Amino acid sequence: MTNSRSKxxxxxxxxxxxxxLGITKKVSITLEKEVWEEIEEKKGKEPMSSFLRKIILKYLKKDV
Incomplete structure (x- = not known):
């Protein structure tokens, strides 16, 4: 039995x-363990993609 409402x-x-937010590109970055630990500490609960986006845009001097 089909239900016409389900459509x-x-x-x-x-x-x-x-x-x-734009175009998504997958990348892989190799950094020393200490650098990853510092990134994890500084980003807190913020998603990694959001944290890295802010860093990149600040470096490129775009409004964040």
């Missing part, structure tokens, strides 16, 4: 969801 729920909706 009205779920799926993509225009304008829904989180807005993009």
């Amino acid at each position: 009205q729920h779920g799926g993509k909706r225009e304008g829904a969801g989180r807005k993009s």
Whole structure:
């Protein structure tokens, strides 16, 4: 038995969801253990991507 109502729920909706910050590129960075430890300490509970984005934009002198 099919329910015609179920076709009205779920799926993509225009304008829904989180807005993009830009283009996502996956990278792998090798740093010394002490550097990673300092990064972890300074970022606190902030997500790594957000923390690194701020550092990069500050370095490039973009508004953060």
